[in-house]
Amino acid sequence: MGMEKPRTRIQKKNRETILEAALEVFSQHGFRGATLDMIAGAAGLSKPNLLYYFPSKEAIHVTLLSGLMDTWLAPLREMDTGGDPMEELRGYVRRKLQMSRDFPRESRLFANEIVQGAPRMQEGLETELKALVDEKAELIRGWIAQGRIADVDPHHLIFSIWALTQHYADFDAQVRAVLGEGRDPLTEAEGFLDTLFTRLLAP
Template identity: 65%
Template sequence: MSDTARRKSPTRIQREKREAILEAALDVFSTHGFRGATLDLIADAAGLSKPNLLYYFPSKEEIHRTLIGQLMEIWLAPLRKIDPGGDPVSEICAYVERKLEISRDLPRESRLFANEVLRGAPHVGDMLQGGLKALVDEKAAVIRAWSEAGHLAPVDPHHLIFSIWAATQHYADFDTQVAMVLGPRDATRYEDARAFLLGLYARGLRPLPAR
């Protein structure tokens, strides 16, 4: 694809094909991982020939990085919504709830991200060390200020955020394991998880009573 062609606004059909490729690639990467995914598998899943796919994306790496880039926006949106002016316990519990909803609604995206991180983030390390780290540090500073002001129980803000990631993403990344214990996925699984996690964090984060 020439530089001139890339600069032109894509047509509706081109946009649709590009989205079809990304949707197919999401399935392939989340199922097979980066190493197991091939351009042939992605092209077949998208209903395109391999040369047609390569017209839109020059490599498997480019498709993967595009997907991760889109996911990062979804991934960081719930954290951005933490309001420094809000009630601290309510703000953190709302973050837990938003992260759990992503695991429920976007399990393929969660597994794609987990697979990349488990491989050492070779394709998105710059994203993690850039935008993600900056936002986490910003919100950690907010949480630390709440805790130091006595509005939260004493807590390490970074490890609190890590624990929320682990607790909520488990339901997507380890869905098979959860299903083996609890049975097939149904609506009650996430309602039960939501009630448990919100209760756990709310109790653990409430400020200690004054002596």
């Protein structure tokens, strides 16, 4: 097999345009509700032109999810083994909230995939995600053993951080409907969650 030819600038731009359009469509309609026609329309390309770059809806979805995993794990990777435990965990909460602010569509794409049973990213969850979470859970266990933070279940601590931060992206419409106009949910959440986790984790 010959090597794949390098993509031209136009080809790279078109791929990026398709992926950006697909992110918008998938995050709104989910994998099942999205169609190639919808993605092509959002990208401003014809369907045959789109199919030149990606052979199927699933190929586009898998490309997005593959790129997303690195982005998704970055805030947890940044947790420093040599840092102050309380500061490291509070920092992780803040980074996850910032993800909900900066990447709400990516969060909803990820949530939709998980709700459907993760058919296109189960392997990544069982390998890359699990390995990183297990590594950080072991770090948290060490901090607990040293008496530096309260005795909590490390895995469920991480799950609770996910639940309490990703909620603001995945359920944005509900949060804003309840709070009403003129309030910034994520700014309010940052102070609340900082207090919540500080009290929970205080040794």
